[in-house]
Amino acid sequence: MTDAGSGLGRRRRDAGAVRGHRGRGRRPCGRRRGRRWCVLAVVWLALAVAPPAAAVDGEIELTPGVQQSLQHLQEQWIQWLAALSAGDEETAESLVDDLLTTTRQLGMSTLPDLSQAAVVRAVMVARSGDFARARTALAAAERLHPGRPETAFARATVQRLEGRWVAAAGNAAVGYLRLLGSPLERRLWIANLLLAALCALLLAGALFIALEMTVSGRRLYRDLASLLHRGIPAWAVPPAVVALLLWPLALPAGLAWLVLYWSVLLWTYGSTSERTVLALVWLAAGLTPLLVAQVRDRAALELAPPVRAMDSLVEGHLYGSLFSDLGVLPGLLPDEPAVTHLLADLHRRLGQWDQARSDYRQVLVDEPDNAAARIDLGAYYFYKGDYGNAIQLFREASKEPSPHQARAFFNLSQAYSVSYLFDESGTALEDARRYDAPQVQRWMEATGEGSVLAADGGLARVPEIRRRFAAEMDGDGAGGRRLEMLRQGWSLLVVLAFAVAAGAFHVMRRRLGDGGPAGGTLAGRWTRVLVPGLASVEDGHGAAALAALLLPVALLFLPLASRFGFDLPVSYASGALPPATAVGLLLLFALRFWWVTAREP
Numbered sequence: 089m090t091d092a093g094s095g096l097g098r099r100r101r102d103a104g105a106v107r108g109h110r111g112r113g114r115r116p117c118g119r120r121r122g123r124r125w126c127v128l129a130v131v132w133l134a135l136a137v138a139p140p141a142a143a144v145d146g147e148i149e150l151t152p153g154v155q156q157s158l159q160h161l162q163e164q165w166i167q168w169l170a171a172l173s174a175g176d177e178e179t180a181e182s183l184v185d186d187l188l189t190t191t192r193q194l195g196m197s198t199l200p201d202l203s204q205a206a207v208v209r210a211v212m213v214a215r216s217g218d219f220a221r222a223r224t225a226l227a228a229a230e231r232l233h234p235g236r237p238e239t240a241f242a243r244a245t246v247q248r249l250e251g252r253w254v255a256a257a258g259n260a261a262v263g264y265l266r267l268l269g270s271p272l273e274r275r276l277w278i279a280n281l282l283l284a285a286l287c288a289l290l291l292a293g294a295l296f297i298a299l300e301m302t303v304s305g306r307r308l309y310r311d312l313a314s315l316l317h318r319g320i321p322a323w324a325v326p327p328a329v330v331a332l333l334l335w336p337l338a339l340p341a342g343l344a345w346l347v348l349y350w351s352v353l354l355w356t357y358g359s360t361s362e363r364t365v366l367a368l369v370w371l372a373a374g375l376t377p378l379l380v381a382q383v384r385d386r387a388a389l390e391l392a393p394p395v396r397a398m399d400s401l402v403e404g405h406l407y408g409s410l411f412s413d414l415g416v417l418p419g420l421l422p423d424e425p426a427v428t429h430l431l432a433d434l435h436r437r438l439g440q441w442d443q444a445r446s447d448y449r450q451v452l453v454d455e456p457d458n459a460a461a462r463i464d465l466g467a468y469y470f471y472k473g474d475y476g477n478a479i480q481l482f483r484e485a486s487k488e489p490s491p492h493q494a495r496a497f498f499n500l501s502q503a504y505s506v507s508y509l510f511d512e513s514g515t516a517l518e519d520a521r522r523y524d525a526p527q528v529q530r531w532m533e534a535t536g537e538g539s540v541l542a543a544d545g546g547l548a549r550v551p552e553i554r555r556r557f558a559a560e561m562d563g564d565g566a567g568g569r570r571l572e573m574l575r576q577g578w579s580l581l582v583v584l585a586f587a588v589a590a591g592a593f594h595v596m597r598r599r600l601g602d603g604g605p606a607g608g609t610l611a612g613r614w615t616r617v618l619v620p621g622l623a624s625v626e627d628g629h630g631a632a633a634l635a636a637l638l639l640p641v642a643l644l645f646l647p648l649a650s651r652f653g654f655d656l657p658v659s660y661a662s663g664a665l666p667p668a669t670a671v672g673l674l675l676l677f678a679l680r681f682w683w684v685t686a687r688e689p
Contacts, residue, residue, distance in 0.1 A: 148411040148431070151440050154194065161190050165202055168228070172209065177224050184228045195437025197404035203233035207242040211660065214246040222246045233405070237266040237273060241660035263660075272399065275390055279383045286376050288645045292637040293369035294347045299625045299633065300366075301350050304357040309333075348373065355590035362630030367587070374583035389558055394420060398550045401434060417553070420560060425454040426553050429461060429546035436542060441468050451546075459490040460545020463499060467540050470499070475507045478540075486519070492543050494523035498531055499540040506538060618677075643672045 150158075164186050171180040191199055210225035226246065229239045240263035247256035267273050301308070312329045320328060333353075336345035351366050358366065389395060397413035400406075414434065417427045432447030448465040451458055466481030482503055485496035497520035504513035520528045531541060620640055624633035 148415045148434065149440075149443065150411065150438070151443075154438050154440065157190055157194055161187060161199075164190065169209075172221060172225060172228075175221055177220075180224055180228065184231050187232065191406055193439075194406060195404075195439070196406035198233045198406065200233045200236070200400075200405050201407045203229045203236055204238065206232060207236075207239055207660075211242050211245055214249050219246065219250055235266055235269070237263045237270065238660060239263075240266055245660045272390060272396070276387060279387045282383055283380065284645045285642070286372065286379060288638065288642045289372050290369070290376065291645075292634060292641045293365070293372060294344075295637050295641070296365060296621060296625070296630070296634050297347050297351045297354065297369070299619070299621055299637075300354045300358065300362065302622075303625050304354055307357055308353055352590045353593060356593060359628035359630065362625070362628060362633075365630035365634045366590075368634075370583045370587065389554075389561065392557070392561075394557060395554060398430065398553060401430075402547050402550055417557075421553070421556055424553070424556065425451050425458075426546070426549040426556070428454070429458070429549055430553060431546070432461070432464065433542075433544055433546035436464060436467075441471065444468060457488055458545065459485040459488045459492045459496065460543035460548070462488075463492055463496055463541075463543040464545065466499060466503070467542055470503055470506075470540050475503050478503045479507065482540075486516075492545070494520045494527060495531075495541050495543055497523065498528055502535075502537065502540050639676055640673060643676070 164183055168180055168183040168187070171183060187199060187202070188197075191197065206225045206229035210222040210229065213225065214222035223246070226239065226243050229236070229242070233239070240259050244256040244259035244263065247253075247259060267277055309329055312332055313325050316325050316328050316332075333350075334346065336342050336349045339345050348370070351369060355363060355366055393409065393413040394417050397410055398417075400410060401414065414431070417430070418424075421427050428447050429451045432444045432451060435441070435444035435447060445465060445468045448461045448468070451461040452465065455461070462481050462485040466478045466485065469475070469481065470478040479500065482496050482500035486493055486500055488496075490496075497516050501513045501516035501520060504510070504516055517528070535541065620636040621633035624630070624636055
């Protein structure tokens with residue numbers, strides 16, 4: 089634990105790093121991307137086995153035994169790469185077994201970085217025509233991290249390269265199902281879809297305003313000319329009207345300002361439905377900065393290295409920077425018992441019982457009624473052969489009302505049993521069954537006589553740590569966040585100004601009188617088929633026009649959804665989206681053709 093000054097400085101630095109972290113950016117493709125992932129996998133292992141002689145600020149101290157296991161992982165991965173290159177499938181499969189065995193010895197279950205490296209290697213060798221090695225690499229990737237969306241997408245890519253299009257479509261669907269089934273990826277995917285939907289709505293609104301200008305532009309021109317004719321010579325009226333219509337183009341982001349400015353001028357010419365759509369576009373433009381900021385902040389919290397590390401620890405994912413990402417938690421949340429409890433569970437999983445004992449004792453100093461920490465500290469003494477202290481701790485935990493009472497009584501029964509106190513063991517077992525008989529039966533089938541059950545109370549406190557971490561981040565940047573929200577709030581004032589200006593121009597035009605009829609239909613049948621929303625705008629149906637524009641725009645934006653916000657493991661899925669988008673657009677065009685021809689014989 090560092091002193092207060094250095095802890096505060098590190099907390100500020102880490103907070104800035106967390107806020108600066110974004111999952112944005114394109115993934116490299118092809119061979120360069122493959123080389124990058126293979127190099128990263130080796131670098132991951134090199135960093136993982138770098139021996140820290142002592143725990144330093146922001147790192148988790150690893151014992152020589154853990155360091156040796158990580159070194160063994162490095163050796164096994166290099167051997168797997170060699171076996172794959174030689175096409176030795178049997179040896180490669182055996183080495184995957186060894187990798188998973190070593191991972192389980194570290195208290196973890198998956199190796200996501202190595203799984204990703206195997207995925208990239210599979211696609212690389214498939215592009216060279218070696219599909220047998222590609223399948224071997226994909227099988228290894230699936231075993232190293234089961235259920236990973238990118239593995240299914242990569243398998244679909246390999247099958248497309250083989251010409252197996254039906255199987256590729258099936259695996260692409262599996263990839264999207266996995267994407268929705270993974271909590272982090274699902275939340276980021278929803279965030280990306282929300283951002284893409286906002287962009288699609290704004291673009292569809294802009295196209296709607298362009299169609300309104302196409303239909304009502306002549307009337308607007310006549311009215312503006314009538315207004316200017318009273319104060320300037322006749323020869324200057326046309327250029328003045330053009331300048332009055334196009335002056336926002338001189339502003340930064342002039343095209344966006346031009347569209348919004350036209351919406352103000354066109355308000356008075358629309359029907360009630362069209363005015364409702366214009367108001368919706370203004371509202372979307374005003375709320376977009378605020379919504380984007382909220383989505384960005386929420387996703388930034390999800391992608392913060394400490395948060396990702398906690399989630400990975402709970403799920404058993406051993407990735408390259410796991411220990412360093414967890415190591416910053418004590419600096420970000422100093423003197424926080426939940427963090428100490430979580431790190432105690434980490435040390436216990438790694439088999440670093442001495443560090444775990446020290447942390448559990450500290451948790452009990454801060455939280456004397458913490459039954460989970462008492463159970464896990466009792467497990468330390470049990471495995472050290474100090475059954476007297478273990479019995480005492482289990483007995484104390486069993487007396488405290490908590491969700492862990494059945495576990496405490498079961499462990500007490502185990503400790504009594506190895507101490508040859510069989511009557512007491514039976515009584516404790518009956519007490520455990522009284523609290524949760526089905527669970528106790530499962531424990532009896534899964535554990536031997538010489539083992540007890542950990543409570544994993546620190547892992548269960550991850551949601552609590554996330555909330556406090558988010559509050560810490562909000563507290564560090566509250567002043568800047570308030571200024572940012574105030575600045576973004578001006579967009580709503582701009583929307584209000586649009587509404588006032590539209591009302592003023594409407595009153596002014598009413599006083600000038602109607603400038604003439606709208607002019608009737610502007611386009612033939614095929615133009616109305618090819619230009620969505622044109623027929624509805626001519627008929628004054630604003631909602632129908634916006635819907636007609638929004639459908640094709642949303643289809644066009646769908647392949648770009650992952651580029652609007654945060655990086656997702658869908659890089660190998662990109663090949664399936666454009667064809668699906670093209671099919672959707674063709675079906676939409678056919679439906680529009682049927683609709684227009686049915687209405688206009």
